[in-house]
Structures are given as C-alpha cells and as structure tokens.
Amino acid sequence: MKRYEFELKRSSHAVDKDKKPITCEQCHIPRRAGIDYLVVKSYLGVRDLAVHFFGDTKDLDRRNMQLVARRFVSDDNCRQCHQDLMLTAKGKSISPEGKKAHEAWLGKDGKGRRTCAGCHSNMAHLPKFDRRYAVNAAFAAKLPPEGE
Amino acid sequence: MKKLRQFFTDTLNQITLGRKWLIIPMALAVLALAYFSYLSLAFSGTRCTWGQAQHGEVTDAQSDCYACHKKVTPKIAQDWNESKHGMLLVKCYVCHGLPDGKGAVPFSAKPDAKVACQRCHAPAIERMYTKFGVREGCNSCHGFHTNSLHHDAYAKSVSKQKAE
Numbered sequence: 507m508k509r510y511e512f513e514l515k516r517s518s519h520a521v522d523k524d525k526k527p528i529t530c531e532q533c534h535i536p537r538r539a540g541i542d543y544l545v546v547k548s549y550l551g552v553r554d555l556a557v558h559f560f561g562d563t564k565d566l567d568r569r570n571m572q573l574v575a576r577r578f579v580s581d582d583n584c585r586q587c588h589q590d591l592m593l594t595a596k597g598k599s600i601s602p603e604g605k606k607a608h609e610a611w612l613g614k615d616g617k618g619r620r621t622c623a624g625c626h627s628n629m630a631h632l633p634k635f636d637r638r639y640a641v642n643a644a645f646a647a648k649l650p651p652e653g654e
Numbered sequence: 655m656k657k658l659r660q661f662f663t664d665t666l667n668q669i670t671l672g673r674k675w676l677i678i679p680m681a682l683a684v685l686a687l688a689y690f691s692y693l694s695l696a697f698s699g700t701r702c703t704w705g706q707a708q709h710g711e712v713t714d715a716q717s718d719c720y721a722c723h724k725k726v727t728p729k730i731a732q733d734w735n736e737s738k739h740g741m742l743l744v745k746c747y748v749c750h751g752l753p754d755g756k757g758a759v760p761f762s763a764k765p766d767a768k769v770a771c772q773r774c775h776a777p778a779i780e781r782m783y784t785k786f787g788v789r790e791g792c793n794s795c796h797g798f799h800t801n802s803l804h805h806d807a808y809a810k811s812v813s814k815q816k817a818e
Contacts, residue, residue, distance in 0.1 A: 549693055577697050603725040625726070641728040 510631060516648040518595070519630045522587060533630065536580040550578065568633040576623045584622040719746035744774075 510530070514520060519528050534550075591608040594600050600608070607625060623629070628642050637646040723731040723746070734740045749770045751759035759770075772779060 601725065603722050606722075607726050627729070636729075639729055639732055641732075 513631045513649065517630045517632070517645055528630075532586070533579055533583050534575070536582065569635070572627070572633070576621070576627070579621070579623040581622050584626075719750075 514528070514530075519533075522528050588595070591612065592600055592605060594604075611620070611622075628636050628639075628645065632642055632645050632649060636642055637649070720731055720735065734746070738744075747757055747759065749759070749765045750763070751757050751761035751765075753761055755761050759765075
C-alpha cells in the first residue's frame with residue numbers, strides 16, 4: 507500500500523484540478539451507487555481477503571495484478587474528470603491520433619472495444635518492468651531507480 | 655397432461671415442502687450464478703485488450719502503422735521497434751494485414767500465430783516441434799501470456815534467458 511501511495515504521489519494523477527489529492531477509489535471503485543459498485547466492491551473485497559489470509563507475498567505478481575485491476579477500472583470514473591475527450595488534460599485540443607483513438611472509443615469511427623485503462627496504462631502506478639517505455643519516461647524519472 | 659402436472663407438483667412439493675432446507679442452497683446457487691454472470695459480462699476478461707476495432711475511413715497515412723501506433727498503442731509499437739522484427743522491418747501488416755482488408759493477409763487483431771509465423775519461420779518451427787512435440791499456446795514458451803508476442807520472445811530468446 508505504501509508503494510502505491512508513493513507512486514501515485516509522483517504520477518500525473520497526484521492531484522486533481524483543484525490541487526486536491528486524488529484517492530485510490532476515485533479510479534478503482536465504480537462511482538454510481540448501483541449494481542456495478544456492489545459487484546466490483548464485493549468481488550475485489552473478497553479477493554483481497556482471500557489473498558490476505560491464504561496468499562503469500564510471492565503471489566503479488568504485479569503483471570497479473572495489472573490485468574485484474576485494468577479489467578475492473580471503470581471508464582465512467584475516468585470520465586468524471588475527463589469529460590471532453592477531444593481535449594487534453596491541459597484543455598488544449600488533442601492530437602490527430604488521439605482524436606482517432608477516442609472517436610473509436612466513442613463508437614463514432616469504427617468500434618473500439620478497449621477501455622480507457624486498456625490504452626492508457628500506468629496512469630497512477632509504474633512497476634519496474636514498465637519503466638523502459640518511452641511513454642513512461644517522465645513518470646519513471648520521478649521514481650527512485652531501485653524498488654519494484 | 656394431468657399426469658404431467660401431477661408429477662410436477664409432486665416433485666415441487668418434495669423439494670420445497672419435503673425438504674425445506676433445500677430451497678436455501680438452491681436460492682444461493684441461483685444468486686451466485688447471477689452474480690458471476692454479471693461480473694463476467696459487465697467486466698469481461700478481454701475488455702481492455704484487443705477488440706474488433708476498425709480503422710474508420712482510410713487515409714494516406716494508413717500504411718504507416720508505426721507512426722500512428724506509436725501514440726495509440728505506445729507499448730506495442732515500442733516492443734516491436736526494439737525487436738528483431740522491428741530492426742529488420744518485418745512490418746505490422748505482414749502479420750496483421752491491412753485494416754481495409756485489401757492486402758494479401760486478412761486483417762486481424764489476433765493473427766493465428768501458426769499461420770502468420772509459418773511463412774517465414776517454418777524451419778525453426780519444425781525444429782521446435784521435433785524437440786518438444788506439437789504444442790498449442792506458443793505463449794507458454796515465448797512469453798506473450800502477460801505481454802503480447804511483441805515482447806520478451808523477441809527481445810530475448812528462451813535459450814538466452816537461461817544463460818543470464
């Protein structure tokens with residue numbers, strides 16, 4: 507948990523527009539107090555307990571955890587803060603490649619089935635094996651070279 | 655007809671009245687089924703990986719897969735660029751085909767490894783088969799279970815990994 511807070515504080519998602527720190531559940535727990543919330547919360551909760559009591563730390567393979575986490579990160583959560591997909595996070599107009607990708611997501615152009623986190627990985631965390639990617643260079647530079 | 659109805663009410667009575675307790679595990683089973691089917695439908699395992707994305711209208715830039723995919727799928731593009739296939743310019747469409755479907759290779763997000771690789775690697779695959787026998791799931795050895803085929807399998811072959 508410490509490691510995740512540490513990484514989050516150094517990521518592009520440390521603070522929101524009002525400089526308030528962004529919390530874990532803003533991305534990880536579906537926001538609508540509906541069936542998605544209950545299902546994901548209970549599933550991940552039971553999973554966490556199972557790992558806590560029956561797992562050992564070797565099971566905490568971050569490659570596998572990424573896949574599970576990505577599967578349950580809800581697009582609605584990302585869109586709470588990123589409403590206009592034709593703008594960058596800084597409010598400028600987005601690159602042509604981004605426009606094409608987001609039009610695919612919106613279903614305007616083709617039918618993308620990928621979720622936000624499927625394309626935008628390493629938004630808040632950066633395990634060691636993902637640091638070599640050029641897209642993550644700025645984030646990686648803020649983390650100490652040791653550690654996982 | 656009457657007999658059938660009789661049979662149904664009888665068995666129902668047996669289940670519900672005769673063994674009242676049975677209804678609890680049955681209800682639980684139905685609930686669990688509903689729970690897990692919702693879970694796997696709303697959050698399917700493939701929902702962040704590949705889909706059936708189409709590229710929309712064809713542009714002049716369509717054939718420069720790498721330039722655009724460096725931004726759209728930066729990790730995959732970098733993995734490819736650093737791999738032997740990237741260095742030797744075995745380009746994306748050689749395996750994936752062209753998005754408009756006009757090339758010789760049909761467009762696919764998940765090309766069948768056997769067909770796609772056979773064309774160039776038939777001798778190596780033969781050698782592999784004589785060594786290990788025919789095995790499904792190339793990823794168990796070439797490591798695209800967590801990465802795609804683009805990653806470690808190209809960066810380091812299995813034998814080189816062991817030497818480290």
